[in-house]
Amino acid sequence: MPHTHDHTSVLIADDSDPVRQATSAIVSRLGYHPVTATSGEEAVSLLQSSTFDALLLDITMPGKSGIDVLHFIVENDYALPVIMISGSGDIDQVVQCLRMGAYDYLTKPVDAHRLAVVLKNAFSESSLRQKVRLLSAAVDQSPVAVVITDSEGHIEYANSSFSSGGSSLAGDPVSRQTIFDAGDASGGFPVKLRNSIVSGKVWQGDFCNHKRNGELCWEHAIISPVTDHGKAKSHILALIQDITQVRKNQEALLHSTQRFRELADLLPQPVFETDRRGLVTYSNRAGFATFGYSRDELKKGLHSLQFFARADRARVLQGMQVKKTSGRLSNHEFTVFRRDGTGFPALVYSAPIAGRGGPAGYRGIVVDITEIKESELKLRENQKKYLNLLQAIPDAIIVADADTGALVEWNRQAQLFFGYSPEELAGLHIGDLYPEDLREKCIAFFDEARFRQSGSLETQILTRQGLRIDVHLSSAMFTTEERRRFVGIFRDITEQKHSEMLVRENIRLKNDFISTVSHELRTPLFSILGFTGTLLREQDELERETRMEFLSIIHDESKRLSALIEDVLMISRIDSGRVSYKKSEIDPSITISEVCRGLKIRADEKHIELHLKVCAPAGRILADPDALKQVAINIIGNALKFTPEGGLVDVVLSYDEDAMLFRVKDSGPGIPAEDTAKIFEKFYRVERPGEAVDGTGLGLSIVKEIVEAHDGSIEVLNAGCKGAVFLVRLPLLTTVSERSKQNQS
Amino acid sequence: MKQHTILIVDDSANIRRLLAHNLGRKFTVLTAADATAALDVLDGSATLPDLLVIDIAMPGLDGFSLTALIKENPRFRAIPLVMLTAKDSSEDREKGLKLGAADYITKPFNLEEFAERIELLLR
Numbered sequence: 001m002p003h004t005h006d007h008t009s010v011l012i013a014d015d016s017d018p019v020r021q022a023t024s025a026i027v028s029r030l031g032y033h034p035v036t037a038t039s040g041e042e043a044v045s046l047l048q049s050s051t052f053d054a055l056l057l058d059i060t061m062p063g064k065s066g067i068d069v070l071h072f073i074v075e076n077d078y079a080l081p082v083i084m085i086s087g088s089g090d091i092d093q094v095v096q097c098l099r100m101g102a103y104d105y106l107t108k109p110v111d112a113h114r115l116a117v118v119l120k121n122a123f124s125e126s127s128l129r130q131k132v133r134l135l136s137a138a139v140d141q142s143p144v145a146v147v148i149t150d151s152e153g154h155i156e157y158a159n160s161s162f163s164s165g166g167s168s169l170a171g172d173p174v175s176r177q178t179i180f181d182a183g184d185a186s187g188g189f190p191v192k193l194r195n196s197i198v199s200g201k202v203w204q205g206d207f208c209n210h211k212r213n214g215e216l217c218w219e220h221a222i223i224s225p226v227t228d229h230g231k232a233k234s235h236i237l238a239l240i241q242d243i244t245q246v247r248k249n250q251e252a253l254l255h256s257t258q259r260f261r262e263l264a265d266l267l268p269q270p271v272f273e274t275d276r277r278g279l280v281t282y283s284n285r286a287g288f289a290t291f292g293y294s295r296d297e298l299k300k301g302l303h304s305l306q307f308f309a310r311a312d313r314a315r316v317l318q319g320m321q322v323k324k325t326s327g328r329l330s331n332h333e334f335t336v337f338r339r340d341g342t343g344f345p346a347l348v349y350s351a352p353i354a355g356r357g358g359p360a361g362y363r364g365i366v367v368d369i370t371e372i373k374e375s376e377l378k379l380r381e382n383q384k385k386y387l388n389l390l391q392a393i394p395d396a397i398i399v400a401d402a403d404t405g406a407l408v409e410w411n412r413q414a415q416l417f418f419g420y421s422p423e424e425l426a427g428l429h430i431g432d433l434y435p436e437d438l439r440e441k442c443i444a445f446f447d448e449a450r451f452r453q454s455g456s457l458e459t460q461i462l463t464r465q466g467l468r469i470d471v472h473l474s475s476a477m478f479t480t481e482e483r484r485r486f487v488g489i490f491r492d493i494t495e496q497k498h499s500e501m502l503v504r505e506n507i508r509l510k511n512d513f514i515s516t517v518s519h520e521l522r523t524p525l526f527s528i529l530g531f532t533g534t535l536l537r538e539q540d541e542l543e544r545e546t547r548m549e550f551l552s553i554i555h556d557e558s559k560r561l562s563a564l565i566e567d568v569l570m571i572s573r574i575d576s577g578r579v580s581y582k583k584s585e586i587d588p589s590i591t592i593s594e595v596c597r598g599l600k601i602r603a604d605e606k607h608i609e610l611h612l613k614v615c616a617p618a619g620r621i622l623a624d625p626d627a628l629k630q631v632a633i634n635i636i637g638n639a640l641k642f643t644p645e646g647g648l649v650d651v652v653l654s655y656d657e658d659a660m661l662f663r664v665k666d667s668g669p670g671i672p673a674e675d676t677a678k679i680f681e682k683f684y685r686v687e688r689p690g691e692a693v694d695g696t697g698l699g700l701s702i703v704k705e706i707v708e709a710h711d712g713s714i715e716v717l718n719a720g721c722k723g724a725v726f727l728v729r730l731p732l733l734t735t736v737s738e739r740s741k742q743n744q745s
Numbered sequence: 746m747k748q749h750t751i752l753i754v755d756d757s758a759n760i761r762r763l764l765a766h767n768l769g770r771k772f773t774v775l776t777a778a779d780a781t782a783a784l785d786v787l788d789g790s791a792t793l794p795d796l797l798v799i800d801i802a803m804p805g806l807d808g809f810s811l812t813a814l815i816k817e818n819p820r821f822r823a824i825p826l827v828m829l830t831a832k833d834s835s836e837d838r839e840k841g842l843k844l845g846a847a848d849y850i851t852k853p854f855n856l857e858e859f860a861e862r863i864e865l866l867l868r
Contacts, residue, residue, distance in 0.1 A: 527759045
């Protein structure tokens with residue numbers, strides 16, 4: 001301890017004033033701080049109240065002697081060096097004092113030089129002692145067991161940790177056991193230990209041992225030879241620490257690691273760890289099995305990036321970058337590759353492994369989603385199939401949300417039918433598709449679908465352009481994605497409606513026809529009944545001429561009735577398609593001439609000139625001769641009927657490039673322009689004041705039917721008041737040019 | 746001397762002949778072939794006929810139009826009028842009676858019964 005002299009205090013106890021003063025002066029001169037006591041009692045009192053670095057103590061003092069004071073010091077374990085001051089002749093007492101623990105002695109008169117040397121020695125020894133005391137206290141109180149043995153291993157010192165620690169490394173100092181005698185009973189280690197120490201090396205290691213109480217424990221020991229200033233080793237120092245807990249912790253860690261590995265091996269998905277650079281440091285069994293690498297290959301170095309497609313690597317690194325800062329688990333879909341180069345789609349979940357100053361690496365799991373992908377693909381295919389089907393259906397289909405009524409899906413036909421764009425349809429309510437007067441009814445119809453399988457309704461829709469279209473609407477409800485939907489199928493029934501209308505019109509015409517026919521039949525029948533009734537009633541009264549007149553009327557009306565019935569039957573046969581024409585190749589001029597000859601009598605009766613002109617060359621047509629005959633009779637007959645007495649009927653048969661032209665011109669009153677379109681209708685008669693004209697009103701209808709059945713046409717070329725002209729065209733079998741060719745060859 | 750004169754308007758000569766013969770035994774019978782001729786007869790005669798028989802289906806002005814014209818004319822309005830038709834239609838019957846026809850007879854009919862109905866109307 002470096003004492004500055006100023007602070008080094010020396011207590012001087014002496015009953016002699018001159019000695020005290022002289023000693024005090026010397027001490028002062030030496031640079032120490034002197035404190036004086038005149039008696040033993042005063043010295044004890046000062047020692048109790050203050051601390052001193054040394055005591056100069058006079059042996060012979062009245063009252064408490066120097067020996068008494070020394071006694072007090074030793075008893076109370078004061079650490080200060082005591083230097084006895086004696087007169088000459090009391091050497092026995094000096095010896096006693098030294099034995100008691102005094103450091104040295106001086107004889108009176110105190111020699112200054114000698115005092116200086118003694119004090120200096122005393123102080124340095126005191127400092128050494130203090131050091132030793134500290135060391136021994138430190139060693140003694142150390143939690144590490146410290147054992148010092150002699151070179152043979154006999155324990156010379158053991159601190160309290162060793163004694164109390166219960167280590168069985170050595171018995172105890174008393175039993176004179178060496179530390180080499182203890183330890184693992186299985187042997188080996190003490191021999192090695194001894195050899196090591198004998199050769200002057202430090203031995204360090206762990207060993208398992210049993211405590212004295214029988215508990216198993218682990219200890220870590222450092223055993224080293226101690227040499228004294230280069231001499232042969234004299235002692236052995238053993239530092240022993242109980243590491244049972246550390247060992248236990250290590251084992252627990254090992255166990256935990258093992259558990260993790262086993263658990264990871266149970267996982268069917270590959271689990272991996274990489275270091276900071278991305279080199280794979282660990283993979284579970286599934287990882288090796290999935291990717292086809294061996295453990296040796298992993299040890300040689302596998303970089304995690306090589307499992308990814310080149311194009312994906314930037315994304316992988318970017319993903320890691322994000323994880324570095326966020327540390328959150330995130331997933332990414334990648335194509336990952338096996339050792340053989342085959343790839344498969346996978347979700348790679350990874351997270352950084354926490355380390356000092358950033359991630360120590362990455363840890364992750366690879367989930368093979370091949371099956372999910374395949375089923376997704378299948379799902380998409382199914383969806384596509386469904387969409388194609390929906391689009392291909394020729395009816396308009398609309399799907400709407402059952403709760404809100406908003407349109408959610410439709411096919412192409414629906415867009416075309418309703419005239420809306422997809423964007424417009426997306427904003428429509430199901431009620432917007434109907435005219436206002438039908439809207440409520442149609443919405444209610446859809447609502448009914450909640451309670452029934454499916455249903456249909458004939459209604460009208462309203463297009464975007466404001467058109468109302470007749471539709472057959474069927475609706476149903478279904479559930480998809482937990483939403484209830486209405487589906488509506490719209491079929492355009494405009495055509496159907498139209499044909500229904502035609503059917504109705506046809507029925508009406510038939511009814512009209514029947515009604516007209518019965519009316520037409522009644523008139524001649526009434527005459528016949530009336531005149532026959534009159535003849536029967538008045539047969540005796542009537543004159544012969546009157547009877548003849550009546551009979552003649554009856555005859556005419558019967559003929560008319562018969563003709564009417566014939567015409568009606570003809571028309572109904574034509575209408576029902578039961579007429580079969582026996583078509584053959586004929587020369588029409590023969591038929592027409594025949595008819596004209598037959599009508600000659602009728603013409604003559606009215607003094608009408610019936611003139612026939614047939615133009616060359618003659619063509620041939622494919623026709624039923626009887627039907628053609630009827631056409632000619634009806635048209636020429638009509639001409640004769642409407643031509644007044646003395647008039648002219650002109651019949652011309654000619655040919656153009658591909659048709660036969662049959663033309664009949666009369667000199668009658670002609671046909672009013674407004675009637676030319678109607679004269680071919682059944683029972684239509686041109687109304688003309690004056691005498692009724694006989695006829696069935698069916699003649700021209702029959703002509704038209706026959707001509708059309710022969711692929712020909714008929715028209716009226718009105719000559720106004722100068723008479724009517726009827727023109728019938730029938731196609732020729734061969735054209736004129738063909739005919740001329742035939743003629744040439 | 747026959748007491749009453751009847752005008753028959755019908756486009757069919759045979760019907761006119763039949764009716765003229767059968768009614769001619771009891772009445773004086775005038776005939777017309779169409780509406781125009783009928784009006785000419787009415788306009789031209791100093792003493793009006795006592796009854797008119799008008800056929801509905803006639804070319805030109807039909808029986809209904811003729812009836813309407815007659816009923817519009819204060820001179821002819823009071824003459825009883827019988828409509829003849831071959832059409833058995835309740836619509837036509839109603840139309841005729843509404844126009845003011847006294848009777849409506851559908852062909853064919855019994856001539857003796859017809860004469861009796863006319864006699865009844867003239868009484």
